[in-house]
Amino acid sequence: MSVVLVVNSGSSSLKYQLIDVEAGRALANGLIERIGQAEGHVQHRREDAEHGRDTWDTDEEIPDHDAAFKHMLDAFEAHGPSLESHPPVAVGHRVVQGGSRFVEPTVVTDRVKREIEQLEELAPLHNPANLAGIVAAQQAFPDVPHIAVFDTAFHQTLPPAAYTYAIDRELAAKHQVRRYGFHGTSHRFVSRAAAEFLGQPVEELRMIVLHLGNGASACAVSGGRSVETSMGMTPLEGLVMGTRSGDIDPAVLLHLQRVAGLDTDATDKLLNSQSGVLGLSGHRDMRDLVGAFESGDEAATLALEVYTHRIRAYVGAYAAQLGRVDAIAFTAGVGENSPIVREWSLAGLEGFGVELDTDRNRARGSDVRRISTDASRTAVLVVPTNEELEIARQTLAAVEH
Ligand code: ADP
Secondary structure: OOEEEEEEEOOOOEEEEEEEOOOOEEEEEEEEEOOOOOOEEEEEEEEEOOOEEEEEEEEEOOOOHHHHHHHHHHHHHHHOOOOOOOOOOEEEEEEOOOOOOOOOOEEOOHHHHHHHHHHHHOOOOOHHHHHHHHHHHHHHOOOOOEEEEEOOHHHHHOOHHHHOOOOOHHHHHHOOOOOOOOOHHHHHHHHHHHHHHHOOOHHHOEEEEEEEOOOEEEEEEEOOEEEEEOOOOOOOOOOOOOOOOOOOOHHHHHHHHHHOOOOHHHHHHHHHHOOHHHHHHOOOOHHHHHHHHHOOOHHHHHHHHHHHHHHHHHHHHHHHHHOOOOEEEEEHHHHHHOHHHHHHHOOOOHHHOOOEOHHHHHOOOOOOEEOEOOOOOOEEEEOOOOHHHHHHHHHHHHHHO
């Protein structure tokens, strides 16, 4: 059995999964929240065939990431599975921003840690928290390799025409301004799972992956490689999201700075935390938004229209970049669970060979499934994402390399 511990460290939270890579399933997972605050929270869940699924919760003060890892080790010790009988062969770390430097999963060395630190300027919220998790995990697991798996790495195959912004070249180069793209781990996992479902080699397929969660991004995948994606230098660009605007005329910001007195921080907050469907309707959660639409709320209706109109525009643009679309795959919380979003996003595309089957689209399911008609030239799929399993697979591959 090859067991990998996957760690996703945020500034005040730590998520972990112990994964049996060959079986493709988690043995345990956990969430440690409110690190550094007066009262922290630890949740540990064991998932195995013999013991079924059990969850334990405790409230305790967790001053820092070192303490969070101690709580994690204690939870494994107290509730299992035992790390002695399931020793992880490596620890895989999610790192948000790998810049142009990291194109694949990378064994963490002191130099790699310095480089992740240097990329903080591009991801000031995420990279320092990811690094804190790495440092603490190395203390807790000193004898196994630690692998950094970057959200941006899958998109390092974008051609220059797709990643270059049309601004002054020297200024852009000096400040590392370019499209990096995010959700790469998910886009990679989903594109491969879709190919497997279709029974065709990923190398021969051209597809569009729509990752619609709280954050949302589209990716054009040709022959298994990302060739275009909607998030940019930061995760703000592209699709409409829960609280982020996605694409907007940059001059709107200049205008608001002039006429509404917004400074840099207020603009950042407006676009990242107060916009998207939240700004349009007052609801950030898609379930609440759809509920409000169903009870006739006008603002919710417009928000849903704006959200799906933008997705359709990207599908059209990426179809043009790809030249042919064999499959469109919906994934993440909204993509996997919202029939209305899928239906509205692809409405009117029958002339382009995209034909949804209404019943299949509405049927619930937790596995990969086809929701297009048998006659549809483009297969439309729902593919549940599993970023932790993808990180575990890539971690194991990097160790065995
Ligand atoms: P994250 O980007 O934080 O990983 P998820 O992929 O979990 O987020 O997606 C969260 C989103 O998925 C929320 O907007 C939530 O409303 C939506 N979602 C989850 N379940 C459903 C559902 N049954 N119907 C519609 N939307 C759903």
